[in-house]
Amino acid sequence: MGRPPCCDKEGVKKGPWTPEEDIILVSYIQDHGPGNWRTVPTKTGLSRCSKSCRLRWTNYLRPGIKRGNFTEQEEKMIIHLQDLLGNRWAAIASYLPQRTDNDIKNYWNTHLRKKLKKLQTGCEGSMGDAFSGSRQIPRGQWERRLQTDIQMAKRALSEALSPEKPYCLSGSNSNPSDSSSSFSSTKPSQSLCYASSAENIARMLKGWMKSPPKSSRTNSSVTQNSFNNLVAAGADTASSGAKGPNSVELSENFESLFEFHQSLESSNSDQLSQSFSPEATVLQEERKPDIGAEIMPFSLLEKWLLDEASCQEKLGYGDAKFF
DNA sequence: AAGGGTATCAACCGCAGAGGG
DNA sequence: GCCCTCTGCGGTTGATACCCT
Known part of the structure; x- marks a missing residue:
C-alpha cells in the first residue's frame, strides 16, 4: 500500500511562484491562518500542491523573515x-x-x-x-x-x-x-x-518601482523578476490607460497590501494583536516563536x-x- | 560579444513523526 | 494497535545570474 501523493501530479503547477500566486496565498492566510494546507489549493484556486503552498509560506512569505x-x-x-x-x-x-x-x-x-x-x-x-x-x-x-x-x-x-x-x-x-x-x-x-509577508511583497515592489536593479542577486531573482513584470504591466496599463482584466484587481490587491504594510509599521505589538487579531493570532501560533519575535x-x-x-x-x- | 563554468537559492522530493479515528 | 492524513524536515535539483576566458 503506497503512500498517496500529496496532490495529483496533473494540473499541478510547479516552479517559481508568481506575485499573483503570492498575493492569493498571503491574503488567504491572512483570512484563514496557516495550516490545513491540504485545502489551501482548492480554496484559493491555486493550481499548486499543498506542500508547495506551505513551503512558499514558511520559507518566503511568512512574517518576520x-x-x-x-x-x-x-x-x-x-x-x-x-x-x-x-x-x-x-x-x-x-x-x-x-x-x-x-x-x-x-x-x-x-x-x-x-x-x-x-x-x-x-x-x-x-x-x-x-x-x-x-x-x-x-x-x-x-x-x-x-x-x-x-x-x-x-x-x-x-x-x-x-x-x-x-x-x-x-x-x-x-x-x-x-x-x-x-x-x-x-x-x-x-x-x-x-x-510581514505583505511587507515582504510591498518592499520588493517598492524596491522595483524605485530602482529596478540590474542584478536580482540580492533578492529572490525569480520573484523579483515576476514583480518586475507585474510592475511593468502596471506601468504599461497606467500609461496607456488600457487596463487588462486583472490589472484592477491586482492594483487593488497591492493597495490593500500596502495598507497592511503601513499599518504594520505603525503598530506596536499590542496594537498589532488588536488590530490584526486574526493575523496576529496566526502569527503567534506559528511553529517558530522566535520568528517575528519583535511582534510578540x-x-x-x-x-x-x-x-x-x-x-x-x-x-x-x-x-x-x-x- | 559569446560561450562555458560556477555560484546561488527557491522549490521539489521523499521520508518520518504526530495525531486523530 | 493499525491506518490514514497532515505536517515538518533534510537532501537534492534546476533555473538563473554572475564571472571568467
Whole structure:
C-alpha cells in the first residue's frame, strides 16, 4: 500500500511562484491562518500542491523573515550550532530569529562549508578545535564543552532577542568594518528586516518601482523578476490607460497590501494583536516563536533562556566567546 | 560579444513523526 | 494497535545570474 501523493501530479503547477500566486496565498492566510494546507489549493484556486503552498509560506512569505546577507554573528552561530547539532537545520534555525531552515541550509551549503574547508585546510590545528573538536575530545571535556556550547547559544539567542538591540540581528552593527555582512551598507533601503509577508511583497515592489536593479542577486531573482513584470504591466496599463482584466484587481490587491504594510509599521505589538487579531493570532501560533519575535512577547523558553543567561553572567559564566 | 563554468537559492522530493479515528 | 492524513524536515535539483576566458 503506497503512500498517496500529496496532490495529483496533473494540473499541478510547479516552479517559481508568481506575485499573483503570492498575493492569493498571503491574503488567504491572512483570512484563514496557516495550516490545513491540504485545502489551501482548492480554496484559493491555486493550481499548486499543498506542500508547495506551505513551503512558499514558511520559507518566503511568512512574517518576520529576514532575507539576504547573513551577518558575521549569524554566520558564527550557524557554524557553531552546526558543529553542535549537525545538519538539523530546523533546530539551528530556531536559534536564529528571522531565518528559515532552508535559508540556513542553503547558506551552509553554498558559503560556510567551503569557508570551513578552506579554514580547516589552511590552519588545521586552530580551527579544527573550534569546528570539529567535539568529536575528538575526551568525554569529560566534551560534556563541559557541550555546556559551554549551550551557554553560547543561549547568550546568542538572548542577544538576538534583546529589546535594546535593533530588530535586525546585526553583527554588522557591532562590527562596522565587516564588509562581508554589508547588506545594510550597500542597500539601506532593503534592510531585509521583514515584518510581514505583505511587507515582504510591498518592499520588493517598492524596491522595483524605485530602482529596478540590474542584478536580482540580492533578492529572490525569480520573484523579483515576476514583480518586475507585474510592475511593468502596471506601468504599461497606467500609461496607456488600457487596463487588462486583472490589472484592477491586482492594483487593488497591492493597495490593500500596502495598507497592511503601513499599518504594520505603525503598530506596536499590542496594537498589532488588536488590530490584526486574526493575523496576529496566526502569527503567534506559528511553529517558530522566535520568528517575528519583535511582534510578540517572549515565550517561556526564551524567558528562561534570558533569565538563565543573565544569571550565568552574574556568576561570571558569561565569558564564553565565539571563537 | 559569446560561450562555458560556477555560484546561488527557491522549490521539489521523499521520508518520518504526530495525531486523530 | 493499525491506518490514514497532515505536517515538518533534510537532501537534492534546476533555473538563473554572475564571472571568467
